[in-house]
Amino acid sequence: MSDKKKELKPNTYKFDTLSLHAGYQPHKNAGSRQVPIYQTTSYLFDDVDHAAALFNLERGGHIYSRISNPTVGVLEERVASLEGGTAALATSSGMSAIFLTVMTLCEAGDHLVVSSQLYGGTVNLFRLTLPKFGIKCTFVKPRDTEGFKKAIQKNTKGIFGELVGNPGNEIMNMPEIAKIAHDAGIPLMVDATYQTPYLCKPFEHGADIVIHSLTKWMAGHGSSMAGILVEGGKFDWMQNDKFPTMTKPYEGYHGLSFAEEFGPTAFTMKARAEGMRDFGPCLSPQNAWNVLQGIETLSVRMKKHCSNAEEMVKYLSNHESVAWVSHPSAPNHPDAELANKLLPNGKGSMIAFGIKGGKDAGVAFINNVKLASHLANVGDTRTLVIHPASGTHSQMDEATLKFAGLSHDMIRLSVGIEDIDDIKNDFEIGFRAARKPRLVSNQ
């Protein structure tokens, strides 16, 4: 018998186990091993007292599926557990998650500091739509860490960015920018769609709110729209007087102070109680279930996405038809060191590359690949390509395109998990067409 003392270790479940089980207890659901799809709009109250208790947030439970739903709730808990967050709120899309986050945080007259390298739809939200609600934004290039500090004003309520910019792959120095935000008493919000919690958990690097388009890698199958906001639980809303809607009595719930009552889950509670009640971008239970199926295999898929992406970076970097390649795994990537620190499990599967021959070559390439799908999505298990200047970012003018780091020769590639040789063979067809765009283009 050994008398060696056994070290105490917490036995809470690890990532792969949480991906399959978190947020769900079969014994409370008729023993159903699979998460049931609660396809219902509303829920019976036991009596009048029970109804009042639910409406007053006196007890947990469901009232109406715009506010919450048991299937959606499993998804929310699962993502919160994987991110290391305290709470989450799922929405109908990633964009609605961003909108709900901003509307929970800000009021008319407020200001946000925002990374300039974002998905085109997000840029339009911050640049064109939020000003209509009286919320103004200052855009800062993601590598300009000091620029984020300089852009903060008295009425700034937060900093927002994507860890790896879309589509240029510039990496935001999240730990430094988090410090800047916290020194100013404001939260850092990070859209981590490209990473998923398998590659990076932004809360470990200072983020306060994490947002995902679950439509992408989290689901993987490209069948369902979904988004989510996740709360880290560390941000102290009561440290200053910048967030009265979090700290002061809220008329909509009998004078409730979200920060006092709910502390590390206050933001999510407010986003649900106010935002889902008033805006209503709820996720359907069927789509929540579909996303849960994808999350079950998240780590397995992400490993393959990343290994295929690294193979494609090598292939493209040595290809005669390629002018440049941008991916955090590329040794010449300007943020390679930061990428190694923030993304130790893999650098993701989004590659941007420039095709020799400019816009015409890009169009010919896109039109001639057969395996890669030309569409406006990323993070599918299938390989996807798009020419941002004529697609996702086409609503931008020339100056905005330039500021967003886009060029006319840029192809955005979301590497799938097909056999890597098949992807390369398909690209050869595209490159051949690109070298003779007028002869083989099918346009």
Next chain:
Amino acid sequence: MKFKVNGHEVFASTGGRPFDKKKPLIIFVHGSGLTHMTWVLQTRYFAFHGYNSLAVDLPGHGLSSGKSLKSIEEMADWVSDVIDAVGHKEASLVGHSQGCLVTVECTSRYPNKIKTLSLMGGAGAIPMNPELLSLAENNDPKAVDLMMDWAHGPAGHFGGHPVPGLYHINTGTMLAKSRTIENTLGVDFRACDNYKNGFEAAKKIKCPTLSILATDDKMCPVKEGKKLASLIDGSQVDIIDNCGHMMLLEEADRVLTVLKKFITTNYPPLSA
């Protein structure tokens, strides 16, 4: 709401309703290293149903100022001082874990002040694992991770929070890490470990008492809870299946239902 006890500011959640001196008072006392927020699924109900609900942050915890109190006896006296500070002559007490030691000691010391006692995950003594105690006293976050592991039952480890979207274990972890671990959890664990008077204190309790215990509670097992309850005259015991030490979150509805029946029967609310 905020008020002062012994010169230090105390924070207590009133469950979202204004404090009203005419209403009977219920004081909720949290467990080691935690805060008033652990009670959110119990306090708001009572606040909306004819009671003053006060979920206190012990000194040095949560939003309360001052230093953490070093003994269960000091905490028991402090709870009595809270009753005085808010202008009441009596109260009903509800404790969880370490809060059970505090409320048992307080009830035995101030029998005329305490009208009912509700214990959740309680025991007559809570001796600490020496390694866990050392980790907490040395400000090691592993102490919190271990506590959250042991405090949740097997079912609770999967989640399934009664409030949609909330994840138990990470929420508890954030609460316990919201102040310096050595100054909250470390001091609390040492106070629990040092406290030896629980069984003697229990013998002096004469008010209606309820013990809610959980079959998967590793920190204060059912056997220990029953032992404590057996020493209190007429004590009621309710045992929850498939639940761990964090019963007030893991099985919040069941806890509230049992608590509601017990308190409203033995310490009626102010009628509307």
